[in-house]
Amino acid sequence: MSENVILTTGIYDMIKDHIRRKKVSKQEEALLLLELKNAKQVLRRDLPNNVVTVNRRVKIKDHTDNKEKEYMFVATTKTNNKKGKLSILCDVAVATIGRQVGDIIHWPFKDGERKLEILMVETI
Numbered sequence: 001m002s003e004n005v006i007l008t009t010g011i012y013d014m015i016k017d018h019i020r021r022k023k024v025s026k027q028e029e030a031l032l033l034l035e036l037k038n039a040k041q042v043l044r045r046d047l048p049n050n051v052v053t054v055n056r057r058v059k060i061k062d063h064t065d066n067k068e069k070e071y072m073f074v075a076t077t078k079t080n081n082k083k084g085k086l087s088i089l090c091d092v093a094v095a096t097i098g099r100q101v102g103d104i105i106h107w108p109f110k111d112g113e114r115k116l117e118i119l120m121v122e123t124i
Contacts, residue, residue, distance in 0.1 A: 003038070004035075004038045004039055004040050005036075005038075005039045005040070005098025005099060006039070006040045006042060006047065006048065006100070007036075007041055007042070007053070007098045008047055008053065009043075010044075011053055011054065011088070011097065011098070012036065012039060014088070014089070015032060015036060015094070015097070016036060018089055018094070019032055019033065023089070025108060025110070027108040028094070028107075028108060031107070031108070032094070039098060048100065049121065049123060050100050050101040051099070051100050051121065052073065052093070052097050052098065052099050052118060053073070053098070054073055054074060054075055054088045055073070055075075055124055056072075056073055056121050056123055056124060057070060057071070057121070057122050057123075057124050058070065058071050058072075058073060058096065058118065058121050059071075059118075059119040059120035059121075060092065060096065060116050060117065060118055061116070061117045062114055062115070062116055063104075063114075063115040063117060064112075064113075064114040064115050068119065071084070071086055071092060071093070072084050072085045072086065072124055073086055073087070073093045073097075074086070074087070074088065074124075075087075075088060076088065076089055091109055091110070092116075095107035095109070095114075096116060099118055100118065100121070101119065101120060101121055102117075103117070104116070104118075105117075105118075
């Protein structure tokens, strides 16, 4: 499991703004602030292909209910639920953004803590 999240500067700033606007719970805020404090910021072209970010298809295993799901994380202006395109600021994206394939995350969702594992990341 990677120690620190890897984010582009734009995504870093977007998450900070998301926190500032109080769009996350207190528990999520504490986790996100800790992740941002230790985050590695890189240029878009230097972001590894196996890191969860915008414009990536991600397969996640939810160990809490033992199910696998695929998501496409896109810019907030490009969301389309019918096509499976979710905002990079949706709950599952915020929980996994900056993480890499193989990472396991314990995250406090609205319906309780979940254990997620990132199985695959690919550019869309």
